[in-house]
Amino acid sequence: MKEHRLTIVIFTFLLLQSANVFAQQVGKTDAIYSGLPWYDQSGKVVSAHGANIVQENGKFYLFGEAHSDTSNAFAGFNCYSSKDLYNWKFESIALPVQKSGKLGPNRIGERVKVMKNPFSGEFVMFMHVDTLGYKDQFVGYATAKNIAGPYQFKGPLLFKGKQIKKWDMGTFQDDDGTGYLLTHGGMIHQLSKDYKSIIAEINPAITTGFESPTLFRKANTYYFIGSHLTSWEKNDNYYYTAKALSGPWTAGGLLAPKDKLTWNSQATFVLKIRGTKDTTFIFMGDRWSFPKQLSSATYVWQPIKFKGDSIFIPQYLNAWTVDLNTGTANPKSIIHKTFLPGDQKIILIGNWKNSTIDSIPITRSDETKASLSFDFNGKQIGLYVALLPDNGYAKVEIRDKKGNIIINNIIDLYSKSPMLQLAFLSPMLPKSDYKLTVSVVGERPNWSDKRKSLYGSTGNNITIAKLIIQE
Numbered sequence: 001m002k003e004h005r006l007t008i009v010i011f012t013f014l015l016l017q018s019a020n021v022f023a024q025q026v027g028k029t030d031a032i033y034s035g036l037p038w039y040d041q042s043g044k045v046v047s048a049h050g051a052n053i054v055q056e057n058g059k060f061y062l063f064g065e066a067h068s069d070t071s072n073a074f075a076g077f078n079c080y081s082s083k084d085l086y087n088w089k090f091e092s093i094a095l096p097v098q099k100s101g102k103l104g105p106n107r108i109g110e111r112v113k114v115m116k117n118p119f120s121g122e123f124v125m126f127m128h129v130d131t132l133g134y135k136d137q138f139v140g141y142a143t144a145k146n147i148a149g150p151y152q153f154k155g156p157l158l159f160k161g162k163q164i165k166k167w168d169m170g171t172f173q174d175d176d177g178t179g180y181l182l183t184h185g186g187m188i189h190q191l192s193k194d195y196k197s198i199i200a201e202i203n204p205a206i207t208t209g210f211e212s213p214t215l216f217r218k219a220n221t222y223y224f225i226g227s228h229l230t231s232w233e234k235n236d237n238y239y240y241t242a243k244a245l246s247g248p249w250t251a252g253g254l255l256a257p258k259d260k261l262t263w264n265s266q267a268t269f270v271l272k273i274r275g276t277k278d279t280t281f282i283f284m285g286d287r288w289s290f291p292k293q294l295s296s297a298t299y300v301w302q303p304i305k306f307k308g309d310s311i312f313i314p315q316y317l318n319a320w321t322v323d324l325n326t327g328t329a330n331p332k333s334i335i336h337k338t339f340l341p342g343d344q345k346i347i348l349i350g351n352w353k354n355s356t357i358d359s360i361p362i363t364r365s366d367e368t369k370a371s372l373s374f375d376f377n378g379k380q381i382g383l384y385v386a387l388l389p390d391n392g393y394a395k396v397e398i399r400d401k402k403g404n405i406i407i408n409n410i411i412d413l414y415s416k417s418p419m420l421q422l423a424f425l426s427p428m429l430p431k432s433d434y435k436l437t438v439s440v441v442g443e444r445p446n447w448s449d450k451r452k453s454l455y456g457s458t459g460n461n462i463t464i465a466k467l468i469i470q471e
């Protein structure tokens with residue numbers, strides 16, 4: 001009898017231990033969270049936009065544009081790695097700003113894409129190179145022996161000795177290892193066997209505009225996604241399908257519900273996760289935030305749904321997981337304690353107005369430095385906001401009980417299309433007492449493009465819907 005009880009005790013202990021193994025670790029994140037800052041291993045925000053992912057040595061390598069909050073100039077291409085697609089480790093500036101030349105100071109370098117050449121084992125990086133005013137573009141390339149670089153910039157990618165004078169570009173590697181260059185408008189070029197030049201035009205332009213060209217294949221169907229031409233503003237991305245890269249391409253419609261602006265993002269890449277039970281295709285998009293592209297541009301990564309040859313992202317998932325063994329994707333519910341505007345624990349300083357949007361209570365302010373603060377004991381805190389056309393930047397700060405700032409971010413609450421979303425979630429913290437403060441920066445994302453069209457927010461408001469904490 002005693003022995004039996006001991007077995008139960010040991011069994012329970014082992015069960016608790018294994019539960020602990022799966023419990024979320026301090027400093028880590030446990031899902032793909034769209035639309036909020038991601039932190040690398042040293043707590044810095046992940047800056048990797050217009051990105052793509054290469055799988056190598058059991059890891060995912062994310063390549064993307066490094067950004068600053070002050071200028072649009074090329075700031076290098078960053079490389080991060082991850083084993084789970086949730087936690088990203090900064091590896092290197094794979095291609096830094098060059099001392100001089102076409103990717104030197106005060107130039108444009110965007111939409112970096114890396115492919116491993118299966119024939120030579122070399123890593124080849126492609127990018128949009130331009131003047132700061134976007135007036136002299138071409139597609140360039142760089143090469144490296146090791147995935148994280150350093151990459152050597154080689155200049156323009158040539159076709160019959162001529163440059164490809166296009167701006168937005170992407171790449172596609174087919175199942176047989178052949179590499180392709182995609183350019184805005186829907187043009188496809190085949191790369192040479194070493195990926196360092198172009199040997200053929202495979203498909204002429206499908207349409208006008210069609211920026212951020214993004215192509216993937218499922219079975220014997222090719223899907224080609226692109227956006228309208230609206231500078232850093234988000235729009236309804238759309239797609240075409242074909243049975244061969246040379247077409248004919250059939251219009252498939254919008255990728256997300258009309259006017260949701262592709263869930264407020266612009267396509268950059270589709271990552272395929274093939275597992276034992278399912279294959280998940282991850283739409284990777286950028287939620288740009290001009291001018292604060294370093295602090296406040298975020299990532300919108302969502303699983304794509306298929307119906308025959310149609311694709312769609314019907315709902316926005318604040319959080320979801322993908323099982324890398326089975327390949328299955330699942331929404332993740334964020335089970336936390338909720339605090340709504342009006343709660344006594346929420347301290348408002350300055351001029352705030354309470355109201356509702358679609359019967360959801362909100363509180364908002366556009367007074368610079370007006371703040372909302374909240375003392376809590378727990379492990380994690382998050383912020384749901386209403387993204388609105390007259391919202392601007394909010395400063396989010398978390399202090400520990402000694403008053404030291406442990407998290408400090410600027411987040412962007414603007415969206416041309418109103419939506420209620422999670423806009424901030426702290427990494428897991430050691431359970432303790434903390435103070436969250438969210439304040440109005442008094443600035444907003446707005447800008448003009450080379451045609452002098454004006455874009456962006458009409459106000460500096462920040463609009464808070466609820467706070468969530470995990471105790």
Ligand code: DGJ
Nearest residue numbers: 050110168211212231232
């Ligand atoms: C839209 C493009 O897709 C981006 O890569 C960038 O070039 C912006 N335009 C600049 O306005």
